Amino acid sequence: MDPKKPSPNNEPILREHSYDGIQEYDQKLPNWWLFTLYIAIVYFVIYWLCYYQLGIGSSDTLVIDKAMAEMQTARDKQMESINDEQLWALSRDPAAVEAGKATFMTPGMCVTCHGPDLTGMLSGAKLPGLPLSDQEWKHGGKPTEIFKIVRKGSPDITKGMAAWELVLGMKRVSEVVAFVLSHHKEGEPITRAADSPPATPGAATTAPAATTPGTAPAAAAAAPAAAPAVSPPPASK
């Protein structure tokens, strides 16, 4: 809106009128200032044209869906290498156990509910978590079963343990499991708790489906039923 009126001698025009003693010059608009406005407008038009009329670029949901799908594939691949023997082996690796202990003992993580000595007790008081130092396992005591509980949480999270996979990542989950297993011996007797959910023997084997193919379908059927309408992998924070 520049009137392009050439002022005779580049003197700024002082408008006659005075408002309560305030006068106004009528300087031309600074060019650089006008350009910032013009550039912003042109940028808007071009960007909108490209995105909406020419269909250039992906929508946000497409981008995120693709990224998450790729991550899921990578996770599935990681899972293939996990089995009971491998986890027992890890539990005898001091470096892995030490790393697992560090994660376990981090305030706000495992230690909060299971206690620093894994007994589920803290100075005589019962904590929310179950003891991990005895041989009774509510959801199964095989390494892969423990691994699954740490990853996915208990079948009904509102009544048990939270899911840690997305918080810790697969590596730290296996280290934590190694740390827990380091309190146990391979082949020791495993008892099931009185209130163990009946479906667990099947469900527990989901992780390495290849090891016990016979029970896999049951697990697959149980999984969706357990978490009906809660969205896919919600992590803890």
Add this chain to the structure above:
Amino acid sequence: MTSTAASKVPIEFNDKVVRQFMLASIIFGVVAMLAGVFIASQLNFHQLNLAEWLTFGRLRPLHTNAAIFAFVGNMMFAGIYYSTQRLCKCRMGNDTLSSIHFWGWQLIIVAAAITLPLGLSRGKEYAELIWPINIAVAVIWVVFAVNFFLTLHKRNEPSLYVALWFYIATIVTVAMLYIVNHLSIPTSWTHSYGIFGGVQDGLVQWWYGHNAVAFFLTTPILGIMYYFLPKAAERPVYSYRLSIVHFWSLVFLYIWAGPHHLLHTALPKWLQMLGMFFSLMLWAPSWGGMLNGLLTLRGAWDKLRTDPVIKFFIAGVTFYGMSTFEGPLLSIRAVNSLSHYSDWTIGHVHSGALGWNGFMAAGMFYWLAPRLWGTKLYSISMANFHFWIGTLGILLYVVAMWISGVMQGLMLNQVTADGLAVKNTFLDTLQAIRPLMGLRIIGGGMFLLGWIVMCVNLWKTIRSGKPVNEVREVALLQRGGTDTMGMKETFFNDPTACTFGAMLLVFGWIFLPPGADIASLICAIIFGFMAVRRFQKTSHTWALWYESLLHNYLPFTVLTFVAVVIGGLIQIIPTVTVNSAKNVEDRIQKLYEPLELAGRDIYVSEGCYNCHSQMIRTLVPDVMRYGDYSRLGESIYDHPFQWGSKRTGPDLAREGGQRPDSWHYEHLMDPRSMSPMSNMPPYAHLNTKPFDQKTLPRKIAVMRQLGVPYPPMDATEIKMKALEQGVKIATELKKSNIVVRPDSEMVAVIAYLQKLGQFEQPAVEDALSKKGQGVPFPLSPIIPDDGRRANGAQ
């Protein structure tokens, strides 16, 4: 104008009300800043959440409302009442209205100060006050408007000075924003549900919220700048032409920028894009104001050394320039993905609030006090001390928040080596920014100290003088060519025709179906060129038309209103009217059971949204940390929406079902028992109070009125349902040796938290499959996102 050297009459200005507003602003400034320093300290020292009514969640709204409405509100009224009388050469319209305005406004502030700590809140930022107070605000604002326009009506100065343009824009726009965003249906004397829910509420809230900044904290202060800065500098304003261009572009563009508070959320993308681009376009108009302020000082820079008033004004305008540069920057989607929900936003708003509002207020008060009390400023060196400690305080505050925001943002985005898990827990990032939150307390404290020094200085000044009401000999206006413009002259002329024509074509480009949109854009460009040519040829008549518009306050007001209303209409109407099947994407949230609804209302009234968002953005780090990104349908029944704007704690959109009830119980009783080093206030008081059963049936009835599909239930049924669910939760907690009353607020809140994130996949009515067929008229408008889908290109 037939001005035949009219007789001069003495006119006494109403300076009493100016003094009142000024003192109120100074006092409430102390209150607002004290509250700010206190809640900032609470973030680092959770022990300061001393009692239920002193928790961060309840006091933060008190701080923001006090700063905006009590401090800046009163300051704005002082400045407007002082300058309007002088620019109109007449006393304020009506003395009674002036008094009602002053006392009414203070009563509202007192009511707010009582209700907010009591936990009475609507749960929307800067719109927390409950509905009876909302009505009072609207009434008092109308009183102010009537008083102001009466003054314009009887003015003795034919032409409207630029300061008055900004005051007019303020008055009409704030009225519009406030009323629309506060529309609600009461469920009791202290509670109501807003008529908008979910995404609609989000859009309306930030249309309001962002423009509260624009039209409550910016335009009135720009008006004040245009009066007091040239007065203090005793120099002419830099450019009248710049005033025109930046005023009209500012008021038109600002309204559109609201959606930049909702980038990457479930808000439809076309709205996000409009929010971002209008924010970028807004940069120049904002800087127009800064330039006109700074360049007015050309030839008087020496005053910067000697006059504290000029110091404050210049620093204030500079901070305005800084934060209006930062604003567009933060609304770029890529930048926003890092900065949003972080302290960066807090730093941004404080460089505006402390730097621009705080310093403009201080400068104005130092200028006004000697004049209103007929004396000299008590101490220039104290004012200088105020200036320097205030400036250092702001810089410390803002820099600390920049670092904190960027650091926390980067930490939250870090992933483990395999890229499949987030590296830091939320608590880790909180610990990292604690020192910076500490620096903020110091910075804010320094600003407060400076303010208190000003209080002392002004108190001494006032004590040394006596209240003076200025009396001036004024030539009465002979009303010849003033206020005579009709509708035809207002709308049917080149400037308005060109503007509206171009605008219509641009909207056609945005909303018309493929093919017609491009045609419309081409027409818009051609039309634009023609308009510029026409302007070059006939600019003289354009200028004359504008000058005559300045002699007519009603047409000016109407055009201003038209300019500010367009953006809101275009953004809000499609979102409100679009059919719900399109609105929900593929998911629809499950209805809250009565107990969960009661719990939600407690969540809202405790102000949990001040620290917890419920919106997982379409960003990889967000999805990795909190779960699948939020869909529109998942908050469609939320009155009010609780998407949040700041994450001092983690997002809660999918909190439901992730932890045992007992965890929530322990965490609410003492957050640090479950999350060591957390800074959340304890909510043990939820355990001692029963939830509100009495109003629950009325609440559900109102929900039904608002279109939430509750089945018909009678009052006993609702209460029974709530209690049954309470008993269930209490029984479950009993297993963990926790004893709670099944009718306690605790149980209700746990029920609500466990419900968060539950949805069902609707049997989508064939709405989606129907799309594309039976379009009634080839050029009927479509939502740009749908147009893109129709293109087949995603």
